[in-house]
Amino acid sequence: ATLETVAPPTGTAAENPANWVPVFGNPSAGYPIAGYTNLIIGQCYKDSTVANSLRGFLMRHYATDYTATPALVAHAKAITDHGFIPLTKVWRDAIRNRFVLAGNAAGLNNPSTCAGIGRPL
Secondary structure, three states: OOHHHOOOOOHHHHHOHHHHOOOOOOOOOOOOOOOOOOOOOOOOEOOHHHHHHHHHHHHHHOOOOOOOOHHHHHHHHHHHHOOOOOOOHHHHHHHHHHHHOOOOOOOOOOHHHHOOOOEOO
16 A cells, blocks of 8 residues: 555656655554665667667556456466566556656657667677
8 A cells, every 4th residue: 555655746747756766654554664666777778679679678668457468367367476566557557658658758768869879789
């Protein structure tokens, strides 16, 4: 319940990386450590094959519907099998739309943001 009490940042608040990782105190019930993990990756890649492979992984990881295909069901199961709680659909959608899709300025390999720059091969 703790993780579901905070909505993803929007507007100018979404520009601050700290707002994407809410901090919680010790919950009154349940496991005493609750919070979000970080997946830190580069935004720009010179090799579009690398960017597209990474985007494919992130699209599965932040899928809208984990029940849509057997592969997504297996992916969601791997998350829970390792003791993690999958993000809510609202958070997955917000992360995917802002950071995964190239159409957003903060998106992976956005052509305007990443033109001519990026991690080497």
